[in-house]
Amino acid sequence: MPALTRSEVEEIALLARLHLEPEELERLERELGVILEHFQTIAAVDTAGVPAMVHAVPMDLRLRVDVAEPSLAAEIALAGAPRREADLLVVPSSIAQPGRTGTGTEP
Amino acid sequence: MSFAFWSAADTARRVAAGEVTAAQITEAQLARIGAIDGELGAFLAIDADGARAAAADVDRRRAANQPIGPLAGVPIALKDVLVTRGLATTAGSKILEGWIPPYDAHVVERLRAADAIILGKVNCDEFAMGSSTENSAYRKTRNPWNAERVPGGSSGGSSASVAAGLCAASLGTDTGGSIRQPAAFCGVVGLKPTYGRVSRWGVVAFASSLDQVGPVTRTVADAALVLQAIAGFDPRDSTSLEAPVPRLVDELTGDVRGLRIGLPQEYFEAMDDDVRAAIVRTAAALVERGAETVDLSLPHTGLALAAYYLIAPAEASSNLARFDGVRYGKRVEAADLTEMYARTRGAGFGPEVKRRIMLGTYALRSGYYDAYYKKAQQIRTLIKRDFDRAFKYCDVILTPTTPTPAFAFGAKATPYEMYLADVFTLSCNLAGLPGISVPCGLAGDGLPIGAQLLGRALDEATLLRAAAVIEAAVGLGERRPTAIGGAA
Numbered sequence: 137m138p139a140l141t142r143s144e145v146e147e148i149a150l151l152a153r154l155h156l157e158p159e160e161l162e163r164l165e166r167e168l169g170v171i172l173e174h175f176q177t178i179a180a181v182d183t184a185g186v187p188a189m190v191h192a193v194p195m196d197l198r199l200r201v202d203v204a205e206p207s208l209a210a211e212i213a214l215a216g217a218p219r220r221e222a223d224l225l226v227v228p229s230s231i232a233q234p235g236r237t238g239t240g241t242e243p
Numbered sequence: 244m245s246f247a248f249w250s251a252a253d254t255a256r257r258v259a260a261g262e263v264t265a266a267q268i269t270e271a272q273l274a275r276i277g278a279i280d281g282e283l284g285a286f287l288a289i290d291a292d293g294a295r296a297a298a299a300d301v302d303r304r305r306a307a308n309q310p311i312g313p314l315a316g317v318p319i320a321l322k323d324v325l326v327t328r329g330l331a332t333t334a335g336s337k338i339l340e341g342w343i344p345p346y347d348a349h350v351v352e353r354l355r356a357a358d359a360i361i362l363g364k365v366n367c368d369e370f371a372m373g374s375s376t377e378n379s380a381y382r383k384t385r386n387p388w389n390a391e392r393v394p395g396g397s398s399g400g401s402s403a404s405v406a407a408g409l410c411a412a413s414l415g416t417d418t419g420g421s422i423r424q425p426a427a428f429c430g431v432v433g434l435k436p437t438y439g440r441v442s443r444w445g446v447v448a449f450a451s452s453l454d455q456v457g458p459v460t461r462t463v464a465d466a467a468l469v470l471q472a473i474a475g476f477d478p479r480d481s482t483s484l485e486a487p488v489p490r491l492v493d494e495l496t497g498d499v500r501g502l503r504i505g506l507p508q509e510y511f512e513a514m515d516d517d518v519r520a521a522i523v524r525t526a527a528a529l530v531e532r533g534a535e536t537v538d539l540s541l542p543h544t545g546l547a548l549a550a551y552y553l554i555a556p557a558e559a560s561s562n563l564a565r566f567d568g569v570r571y572g573k574r575v576e577a578a579d580l581t582e583m584y585a586r587t588r589g590a591g592f593g594p595e596v597k598r599r600i601m602l603g604t605y606a607l608r609s610g611y612y613d614a615y616y617k618k619a620q621q622i623r624t625l626i627k628r629d630f631d632r633a634f635k636y637c638d639v640i641l642t643p644t645t646p647t648p649a650f651a652f653g654a655k656a657t658p659y660e661m662y663l664a665d666v667f668t669l670s671c672n673l674a675g676l677p678g679i680s681v682p683c684g685l686a687g688d689g690l691p692i693g694a695q696l697l698g699r700a701l702d703e704a705t706l707l708r709a710a711a712v713i714e715a716a717v718g719l720g721e722r723r724p725t726a727i728g729g730a731a
Binding site for chain 2: 140145148149151152153154155156157160164167168170171172174175177178179181183186187188189190191192193195197198200208212213214215216217218219225227228229230231232
């Protein structure tokens with residue numbers, strides 16, 4: 137599987153919603169290739185019939201009664217938002233609009 | 244009067260007895276931070292007002308003969324991945340610069356309820372990803388024993404601040420060794436509890452199936468005291484265990500007669516000679532006091548590093564998706580939503596976090612899941628089975644915490660070399676077991692060495708009992724850091 141190609145690194149960055157500069161792409165192409173090469177040790181291990189471990193300690197997911205409980209007031213919960221209007225989080229349009237830089241105030 | 248190296252237990256006892264006030268201790272520690280931390284670099288935020296108010300409240304209640312908590316007046320620092328109401332929390336990342344959390348983590352609530360004095364937030368590798376605290380976006384934290392060496396990581400601010408007497412205790416988090424490794428490097432005690440023992444509510448998530456909060460202290464008894472305060476069921480964490488917590492302080496009987504100490508051969512293959520000699524001395528000291536050693540094998544140990552560095556980044560890549568510039572933290576404006584996400588994350592995350600997000604996204608991507616993430620989880624089962632088998636023949640497992648004492652800044656030239664620093668601590672997290680690092684002597688160059696004990700799930704009591712015996716037999720005693728903060 138390794139080594140990685142530049143286009144694979146770019147595809148992963150896209151999936152991760154991570155903007156990377158050209159020098160970062162170049163470095164990651166090299167570094168991830170080396171790391172993944174080391175990890176090939178596990179490929180050869182016979183794990184047929186071995187269950188995947190999901191929880192470190194055996195436990196069942198708990199359910200609670202579906203009743204509303206007190207939570208943070210909107211004003212407090214939204215206090216750290218980079219951009220908001222009233223109780224709403226404001227984000228740029230999901231489709232780019234020419235000449236705009238996502239001020240979030242589209243009509 | 245200096246309170247710098249008073250233990251947490253001593254401090255609480257003397258405050259309760261009226262020998263000293265919480266305000267006196269708090270003022271002294273704030274002054275000490277002001278004098279020393281410029282060089283040490285442990286703190287990211289200091290909550291002087293909050294600490295003074297908490298101390299005044301303790302003193303007022305004590306004067307009025309009202310109840311005070313088991314950590315009354317004890318100065319504590321929190322790793323900056325634990326959210327604190329009204330006090331900046333960065334996780335060592337620029338993406339959270341300036342963010343003020345609206346609530347306290349469960350463990351912070353518990354410490355406040357126990358009347359601990361929270362002095363502030365301490366440095367760590369960004370999002371707890373690293374083994375030297377060099378990945379912090381904010382500052383360099385130095386090792387109090389040698390200012391040219393790293394304090395370890397990711398809880399480097401925790402271990403450095405405790406070792407240098409800036410606080411009596413600190414809370415760290417441990418995903419692959421991030422409490423135990425820095426504790427070993429700084430000559431203090433670090434305990435990673437059983438997965439689920441301590442609530443993760445309000446912990447900035449790194450790898451959710453591995454993360455645990457635990458104490459960093461100067462004595463084993465203090466580790467028991469602090470763990471007692473933070474452990475126990477919390478319905479807000481779906482993986483919190485509904486198991487009773489024993490009176491841990493009462494478990495420190497000093498008696499290890501008949502205790503079976505497992506020595507796994509895979510942990511004694513590659514390490515510094517000084518580290519090997521210290522662990523051999525530690526085992527001998529336990530045997531002298533009536534324990535017995537059992538040679539054993541944990542055959543899948545060699546696979547732990549690969550399994551860990553697939554599982555942890557995979558979970559991190561998912562957990563860190565929340566940092567997108569929408570609800571809190573940094574935002575870089577862009578023409579459309581997807582670009583805004585990408586630009587924000589590209590500007591906000593540092594190199595190691597990006598590397599792990601990329602690694603994790605690679606491992607989880609369609610078509611690769613079975614070969615990487617699922618395979619790693621199957622290896623995890625094999626590692627857990629190794630421990631299950633070993634604990635039929637022994638009660639605790641003794642290993643070195645790290646292959647070497649603290650290394651120099653910049654010494655790990657590649658990411659993979661840095662990952663190898665965790666080689667002895669990772670398996671414990673993969674298996675969900677409790678582990679503790681306790682100082683067991685100094686290397687020839689004067690740097691501390693840590694002995695690691697691993698125990699059965701929920702058996703922190705036996706770990707603490709054995710660790711206290713190691714502390715008494717081969718610990719550092721009254722020896723203090725030689726570079727920064729050693730003088731009271």
